[in-house]
Amino acid sequence: MLTVVGRDGSPLSEAAREAVESAALVMGEPGLLEGLPLAPGARTVATEDLPGALQGVDVSDQDVVLIVNGDPGHFGILRTLLEEGHAPETVPAAPLVARAFAQAGLPWEDALVVSARDGHLRQAVNACRAHPKVAVLTGPGAGPAELARALFPVTPRSFVVCENLDGPRERVVYVRPAEATTRPWNHPEVVLVLDNRHALGKQGWRSGPARAPAGWALPAEAFGEGPGLRPDVRAFVLAKLGPRVGDMVWDVESGDGSIAVECARFGAAVVAVDRDYATCERIRESVRLHGVKVAMASGDVRPTADHLPKPDAVFVGPGFTGRAGTEAVRACAALAPARIVAIASGDKAVASGDKATASGEEAREILALLAEQGFTADAVRLQASPLDPSAPPGEPVTVVWGERDARVPGRRPARRSRPIATIPALPGESEEPGIGA
Incomplete structure (x- = not known):
């Protein structure tokens, strides 16, 4: 039979000892085979590639026994x-992870545990940007130095680096990210990435x-006075952005930061970009009021897009209009995010009666641009x-979105682009102002 035994530096349990003593072949990670009660x-x-050796x-x-570190069912070989x-x-x-937090003297039931191995360094970094207590399982090319370079200096965090846990050369080091980039x-095995102000949890x-959160599309009043997205429009935008833990989302010129705040509430890492100082x-x-983590970048996204963390989802809001809006979408789309959403607001200089036409033309330009970008x-x-009949209806808002490799189970892939659709009025309300154009 095949048995997987975890080691943590403490004496083997009775079950583990019996498995090792009866095994004809024992394979394990280097350093874990020492002191085992092997049968004559x-x-x-000794190998790092246990599945390959098997x-x-x-x-x-x-009887074959595999010796691994810790719990083989937690990001392990099982x-x-x-x-x-x-x-x-x-x-x-x-x-x-349990041993790492024990060494740090911190409770960890509220920690986020992620793995930076196997090409997931960027997602792990985004999780560390968004959450105050993260345990990162590390590997070659995804260790303390790589984490620190990605986080420093924008995201203030402390590191607890755990080396050779419970081994003869065990070392637990508390460092700042700047120091982590230079130390050997x-x-x-594990790096705890902590916001010291909230590390206790x-x-x-x-x-x-x-x-x-239990709901999204917070009321407009939640973001103070001034221009911004209506809750109904924001709900649609959020549905298309799909913010998740491990994602990096850009909120570009939303006018009130509401997209940034709501995406952060869903656990995504967020950068808000705006050219207006008052905004x-x-x-x-708003970020302070809602108690979330959002990085703020003041300036124009078009010349600075290459200098921001690579996005998974981008929202380009109504702060850009006309040709500037299309150029902003082009700059963001060139970075190949998985999802992009834009408000086609036309030109503010256009007379009120022509706004729908202007936004429609801009939307068609953005549709063509996104199709060209894949x-x-x-x-x-x-x-x-x-x-309420006394309340004025909201102005029409044109929303354009694009997805990379979009697939819906059981349905044929959509065409690259489709004409702008209008949500119809509710049944029986066609003669009254309702939902629709």
């Missing part, structure tokens, strides 16, 4: 073995970071009217 004649193989080994007529058709017995030890590291009833101050106040693009003109 048992063979050992290829061709018949586990049906001999998933790979199951996918390859094995059904191993598992004897876990304390997970690396010896097999770092609050006691709750569930494990993991704070839950996503930047308004956004900062997006599946679409657009819609939204209008909502309150049930």
Whole structure:
């Protein structure tokens, strides 16, 4: 049979000892095979690639034991073995993350645990930007130095770097990100990335970071006085942006920072970009009011897009109009985000009666631009009217969006772009102002 045994530096449990003593072949990560109670004649193989070493080994007529660090079911080898058709017995030890937080002297039921291995460094960095307590499982090319270079100096964090946990060369080091980029590291396994102001966290009833909010599209009053997106338009935009943990979202010229705040409430890392100083101050106040993490960049996104963290989703708001709006979308689309949403607001100089025409022309330009950049693009003109007859209806807003590699299960792929659609009026209300153009 095949057994996976986790080690954490403490004496082996009775079950783990029995498995090792009866094994004909014991394979493990380097440094974990020392001091094992091996049976006479048992063979050992030290390797970093346990799944590869297991290829061709018949586990049906001999007992084989794999020795791993910590809990093999937590970002460990167990998933790979199951996918390859094995059904191993598992004897876990304390997970690396639990041991790391124990060394740091911090509770960790409210921590976000991510892996930077296997090409996920950027997502791990975004999680560290957005959350105050993150445990990052590291690997070659995704260690303390790489994390620090991505975070410093924009995101103030402290690092707890754990090397060779419970091994003979164990070391737990508290450093600032700037220092982490220059120090030599010896097999770092976990890095705790902490916002010291909130590292303790609050006691709750569930494990993991704070839950996503119960609702979105907060009322307009939640973002102070001044221009901004209506809640109904914001809800549609958020649905197309799809903010998630590990994502980097840009809120470009939304006018009130509402998209930035709402995406941050869903756990995404966010950068708000605006050219207007008063708007930047308004956004900062909203961020403080809602208690979220948003980075603020003052200036024009068109010449600075290459200097900001690479986005997964971008919103280009009504702060840009006409040709400037199309140019802003072009600059953002060139960075190949997975999702992009824009408000086609036309030209503010156009007379009121021609705004719909102006925004429609701009929307068609953006649709063509996104299709050229490899997006599946679409657009819609939204209008909502309150049930209160004394309240004025909201002006139509044209929203354009594009997705890369968009797939809907059970449906044919959409065309690259489609004409602007208008949401029809509710049944039975065609003669009264309602939802629609």
